[in-house]
Amino acid sequence: MRERAFRAYEAYLNRQPLKESTKSTYLSDLRAAERSLGSDFDEVIGDGERSLPDGLKDWERGAVKRYREFLQEHPVDEEDGGDIDDGTPPERDRFSLEADLQRALRDNLSQLAPDLTLADNGAERVVSIGRIDVLARGSDGAWWVIELKAGKADDRAIGQLAAYMGALAEEESGDIRGILVAHDFTDKARFAARAIQTIKLKRYGFSFTFEDHD
16 A cells, blocks of 8 residues: 555544544555455555455445545645644654554564464454454453554443453353553543453553664
8 A cells, every 4th residue: 555645544534523433443444455455456546437346345345435535536646755744643653543553463462462362364353333453362262352542541442342342242152351452541441440350451552673774
């Protein structure tokens, strides 16, 4: 995917009166469509008249159509090296959206818990009430529903995670547990998590690595 165009689309979504969860879903769905289309992605996106190939899920098709419409109305020059003003405060440099955090977590799941393995084939698991950010399984066979928040999570995030756990329980047998990953947590979130023994809170952070470049 052309990263400048993607960042412009992300900035555009940030200016729309949408819920953060909706913005995150739009972006993660687009990334999923990119993985499904592979090297054909940019060609498919660039030709707005071209029919979408078979094999895409309905929500991936929706993501591609939204992105196509955006690029038709807001052409992006990939050769322009200037900054893109996304209209958001600098603290978003931590992780701009849950979609960024999701990609990082999928690549480094063992850092969250060494005994967890991905159980959703690299795409958000769809349940009756929505999409689970990341679904994993423990070495003991338990299911782990992982909910991601890019900023500070409040008690509503606990309720959302618990709802996803309940929805998964309608489809899968065995123990179901949850992890809420966020940059920080409100006191209400902490107290709510203490009352639900099957939910854990995890803060995310990041670090730099450096290597020689010839």
